[in-house]
Amino acid sequence: SYNNSDKKALLENIIGNFYKENSVSMSFTAEKGIYDEVAKTIVLNNNVFVVIEDGTSLKTAELIWQGSDKDILANGNGLIERSGEMVSAADHAIISSNFDNIKIKGKCKRKLRCI
DSSP states (O other): OEETTTTEEEEEEEEEEEEETTEEEEEEEEEEEEEETTTTEEEEEEEEEEEETTSOEEEEEEEEEOOTTSOEEEEEEEEEEETTTEEEEEEEEEEOTTSSOEEEEEEEEEEEOOO
């Protein structure tokens, strides 16, 4: 639903993509979210699942997108898996705006898998 007075859309059962150079760079799902037209932000909540173009996946409680040139913030019980080789758990993650780097912070655990 959209609230015209504060220019916000309440979103449910979200499935979406972000694009870079006309191809999908990140796909995501979430149970709930808010698009703020004034701030140009998207906040996704509840069972957020993200897959980046290189196959890296992220599960988190909240994801904040602030524009195509800004880092994406993930907050709450993040679980990151990269190419089946590395699994990291962290309180917070920061995905670079071009999707090529993920920083984790807060309480962190990392496991490497031998191939």
